[in-house]
Amino acid sequence: xxxxxxxxxxxxxxxxxxxxxDRSALERAYQSLQSQWHPDQFAGADATTRARxxxxxxxxxxxxxxxxEPVSRAAHLLALRGIEPDRLEQRELxxxxxxxxxxxxxxxxxxxxxxxxLGQLGVKVDERFKTTWRVFAExxxxxxxxxxxxxxxxxxxxxxxxxxxxxxxxxLLDD
Amino acid sequence: xxxxxxxxxxxxKLRAHAPRKRAVGIDLGTTNSLVATARExxxxxxxxxxxxxxxxxxxxxxxxxxxxxxxxxxxxxxxxRSSIASVKRLMGxxxxxxxxxxxxxxxxxxxxxMPLIHTAAGKLSPVQVSADILRHLAxxxxxxxxxxxxxxxxxxxxYFDEAQREATRDAARLAGLKVLRLLSEPTAAAVAYGLDKKxxxxxxxxxxxxxxxxxxLMQLQQGVFRVIATGGDAALGGDDFDRAIANWVLEQQGAxxxxxxxxxxxxxxxxxxxxxxxxxxxxxxxxxAGWQGVLTRATYYSLIDAxxxxxxxxxxxxxxxxxxxxxxxxxxxxxxxxxRSPRVREKVAAFFGREPLCSIDPDEVVAIGAALxxxxxxxxxxxxxxxxxxxxxxxxxxxxxxxxxxKIIPRNSTIPVARxxxxxxxxxxxxxxxxxxxxxxxxxxxxCRSLARFELKGIPPMVAGAARVKxxxxxxxxxxxxxxxxETTSGQKASIVVKPSFGLQEDDIAEMLKQSYxxxxxxxxxxxxxxxxxxALRHIEALESALEADGEALLSAEERKELVGMMEELRSVxxxxxxxxxxxxxxxxxxRSLDFAARRMDAGIRQALAGRRLDxxxx
Numbered sequence: 001x002x003x004x005x006x007x008x009x010x011x012x013x014x015x016x017x018x019x020x021x022d023r024s025a026l027e028r029a030y031q032s033l034q035s036q037w038h039p040d041q042f043a044g045a046d047a048t049t050r051a052r053x054x055x056x057x058x059x060x061x062x063x064x065x066x067x068x069e070p071v072s073r074a075a076h077l078l079a080l081r082g083i084e085p086d087r088l089e090q091r092e093l094x095x096x097x098x099x100x101x102x103x104x105x106x107x108x109x110x111x112x113x114x115x116x117x118l119g120q121l122g123v124k125v126d127e128r129f130k131t132t133w134r135v136f137a138e139x140x141x142x143x144x145x146x147x148x149x150x151x152x153x154x155x156x157x158x159x160x161x162x163x164x165x166x167x168x169x170x171x172l173l174d175d
Numbered sequence: 176x177x178x179x180x181x182x183x184x185x186x187x188k189l190r191a192h193a194p195r196k197r198a199v200g201i202d203l204g205t206t207n208s209l210v211a212t213a214r215e216x217x218x219x220x221x222x223x224x225x226x227x228x229x230x231x232x233x234x235x236x237x238x239x240x241x242x243x244x245x246x247x248x249x250x251x252x253x254x255x256r257s258s259i260a261s262v263k264r265l266m267g268x269x270x271x272x273x274x275x276x277x278x279x280x281x282x283x284x285x286x287x288x289m290p291l292i293h294t295a296a297g298k299l300s301p302v303q304v305s306a307d308i309l310r311h312l313a314x315x316x317x318x319x320x321x322x323x324x325x326x327x328x329x330x331x332x333x334y335f336d337e338a339q340r341e342a343t344r345d346a347a348r349l350a351g352l353k354v355l356r357l358l359s360e361p362t363a364a365a366v367a368y369g370l371d372k373k374x375x376x377x378x379x380x381x382x383x384x385x386x387x388x389x390x391x392l393m394q395l396q397q398g399v400f401r402v403i404a405t406g407g408d409a410a411l412g413g414d415d416f417d418r419a420i421a422n423w424v425l426e427q428q429g430a431x432x433x434x435x436x437x438x439x440x441x442x443x444x445x446x447x448x449x450x451x452x453x454x455x456x457x458x459x460x461x462x463x464a465g466w467q468g469v470l471t472r473a474t475y476y477s478l479i480d481a482x483x484x485x486x487x488x489x490x491x492x493x494x495x496x497x498x499x500x501x502x503x504x505x506x507x508x509x510x511x512x513x514x515r516s517p518r519v520r521e522k523v524a525a526f527f528g529r530e531p532l533c534s535i536d537p538d539e540v541v542a543i544g545a546a547l548x549x550x551x552x553x554x555x556x557x558x559x560x561x562x563x564x565x566x567x568x569x570x571x572x573x574x575x576x577x578x579x580x581x582k583i584i585p586r587n588s589t590i591p592v593a594r595x596x597x598x599x600x601x602x603x604x605x606x607x608x609x610x611x612x613x614x615x616x617x618x619x620x621x622x623c624r625s626l627a628r629f630e631l632k633g634i635p636p637m638v639a640g641a642a643r644v645k646x647x648x649x650x651x652x653x654x655x656x657x658x659x660x661x662e663t664t665s666g667q668k669a670s671i672v673v674k675p676s677f678g679l680q681e682d683d684i685a686e687m688l689k690q691s692y693x694x695x696x697x698x699x700x701x702x703x704x705x706x707x708x709x710x711a712l713r714h715i716e717a718l719e720s721a722l723e724a725d726g727e728a729l730l731s732a733e734e735r736k737e738l739v740g741m742m743e744e745l746r747s748v749x750x751x752x753x754x755x756x757x758x759x760x761x762x763x764x765x766x767r768s769l770d771f772a773a774r775r776m777d778a779g780i781r782q783a784l785a786g787r788r789l790d791x792x793x794x
Contacts, residue, residue, distance in 0.1 A: 031399055034562055034564065035562050038562055038563075038652070039591065039652040040551075040552055040562070043356065043554070054591045054649070054652065055649075058591045058592050061592050062592070062594070065589070169495070170492060170495055
């Protein structure tokens, strides 16, 4: 998925390649492609045609999901520029952010089990995500790729943190 | 037929003038099943001669007659004992999963899959019992539509996992049905509301059936039915309300031991009657084995509130998965017979903060939606284009080092979906890698459902971590999984359609192999018999002609009589299929005629010599 020969999901969905995405355009493109290729359209067709429809729609679903979520969209934009977003060299790390990561983690551990505190933490993480997103978008706009990659890693961490907060909140539901 | 195969997407309307095809939607429920059919976008459930749409999901077996489906009253105790109900709970489940009392006997299947049920017609797998129900429903469809069905849509709980879906599809195959689609029950209900009641927006489908609970958060918009998130419990339903009442009665009665299966059935029946009575009444008398009491609504609610709360927790989780709040929803739709319960309605309304919809009969709505979709899928287009985007209810993944489950496809992924993940070897020179396919949300392998194990062999020996094993998961529109693995540096491949753990196929194959083995034995036996018969006749013929030629000259009358007697005995035995006796008599005749043969040979030599001149011999 992360090689220079990456299939361009923007092209697949017929959308302009950009950091910010018109959500309703994405939805329209997705639904129109799905209506064309969904296996239900080929219920009476032969096995080969049906298998192709399954593959096509899997790809369309993957493209849609990748572009809809900001972190995976950012990774895709980097991959399209020949950057493997998952491989990070030691020198590419931002020491200040490493420290910040530790602080975030400690805060999450401290607030586990407290639904209100987790909610507040979630809001804080969202804000940090938004500011980081703006820096990433600017870096990409001026093709400052190593900077973009560094910011991407922050986004990736913050995204994961959001997920973990969500899971911690979900755990509280089970009690 | 070839004319109707689609070559271009979006041209399906060209088929409008094709002959109408026969399709039905089947709601294969835990307690009741239904079949419906659609025409021009209008669906109706199919009823029996007495006007009843619900078919109790009960199959009554007998040693002598064909299975009977949907009996409401048992003619006698024998019928009752051999009736199998709620078989849906056993689909795709192992014996270990079944931790509740059943009124029939189960036996572990030899290959660790679904347990076998003891019936009057022998030991049957849950798939076979489900197939009998499907056959019955399909027959009702065929009678209504006047001919063989071209296709069916069968609904499954949204929360059914891979093993349960596979089992359902196997049952359909066993019943000889062409499955157009396995459709999630809440999605089917949404289709019915969307097409019939023009419902649009973001809705929750709350589906509490006899034995399963599903909740789906869906977006309905201009013929697009999209599941955003789904959750539920594949073993929670209205049947549990009956069980709760039954257990309460036993407690009140001070019973010290469990009733036997006959009494338990009877108790469940009375519990169900009490439950139905409380839909309208404030209290109802209940009586069992000499004990008499009154069940009030308050008591009944205290028995079932915990069960309803479990469903509401699942609703909460689904909202969270979709990152929504109750106020983001435009409607709540009630589906399933158990939503007739006023308590369920009350608690659902309180939780979501609005009155739920139930304008389509909650028992019939799933079958109606399935019929509408079956009509579209079979090719009877009437203009309304629908697009159903479903999700997988539980994450799919693979076992990694340390007994952990690594998710490859997360729950609520829209299907079809394909996802690949790379793994590597952990030992130098490792040439094989075993893959354990799992489904579930928990981190430890032991807490997830094991779907299949397979092995990728022939990896070229490399240092640890150098091999690149790409494992690809492909889930189709029915939610069924296929896994393949490839070592990318060498191109070594392995793939399986996931089903060994619970599918019928293994049983099937074993049975077929056994049959073919038995067949081969039979074939071998027949062949050997034929050979012996031919051998015997060959001997008889040879002896007959020898007797005719030299019998008088070379044998005494007594010797002749003995040989002829033995020959006639063999002739009569050779007409039977007693291979052993044929062989024995052939050998004995052969032995007894050896002397005669030797004499003939001597005579022959003498005769030959007699015919020659001496000088010839000397040469």
